[in-house]
Amino acid sequence: MRADAARNLDAVLRTGARLLAEDPATSIATIAAEAGVDRRTVYRRFATREALLAAVFATKLDSSERVLDEARLTEAPVPVALHRYVEGIIPVSRQWPLDTRRLMSAEPAANSRREELSRRLDAFVQRVSDEGFLRAGVPVPWARAVLDDLVDSAAHRFPDLEPPQAADLVVDTLLNGVGRR
Structure with missing residues (x-):
């Protein structure tokens, strides 16, 4: 090209x-x-607009997959992998602001990719819990939802936050909360 x-x-x-x-x-x-x-x-x-939308989704999924690979979610220590993931996914979310959950049903391959990436992140959050980084009794799906919401907030509600600083805040908030102990 x-x-x-x-x-x-x-x-x-x-x-x-x-x-x-x-x-x-x-x-x-x-x-x-x-x-x-x-x-x-x-x-x-x-x-068509749908073809353009499918290409945008594919590009976002490619970028998201690279972030998950580079974060080394299964090998790196949990705090390191979490920070790498958040620091990498915030720019992806900012560059490609479309929510991949909106994937068209006519795009089963893209939807399958999205689900696989989601499973990888679910497994990582389970690892976070299994290794004792979450308080006892915190449901893993709740922690995953909180992580997603923190990333979304950092990416879109605080666009002036640089990814490393945003990752610091997200990781600290997820692992330590916002209240005093």
Whole structure:
């Protein structure tokens, strides 16, 4: 792929992710104009908005998978793996703000990938619990939901927080809470 075509594709995907997260009914023409390309350029690559959406989801899943791999969730010490995961996933969430739980039922392969990534994170949170990093009695699904919400808040409600500082806050909040002991 030519360098300018790659830049155009990246601009369309990133712009599409942002605009479709804000308004799922955003038109291809609007996405193209905001990305600085002709709408025909977008239509040559993506016949429909759904095809563009599927490409955005696939790109986010690729990025998320890399973050999970690089965090070494099964090998690294829990606090290290957790920090790596959070520090890596916050930029992914910011760049690709679409919620992958919105995957279209017509995309079973992408949905299967999303579920596999979710299972990997579930297994890691189970490890966090098994290794005693959570208070006794804290349900693992609750801890997972809290982790997801903390990451989402750090990524979107506090966009000026740099990923390392956001990861520090998320990890400390998950593992230690916000109250005094």
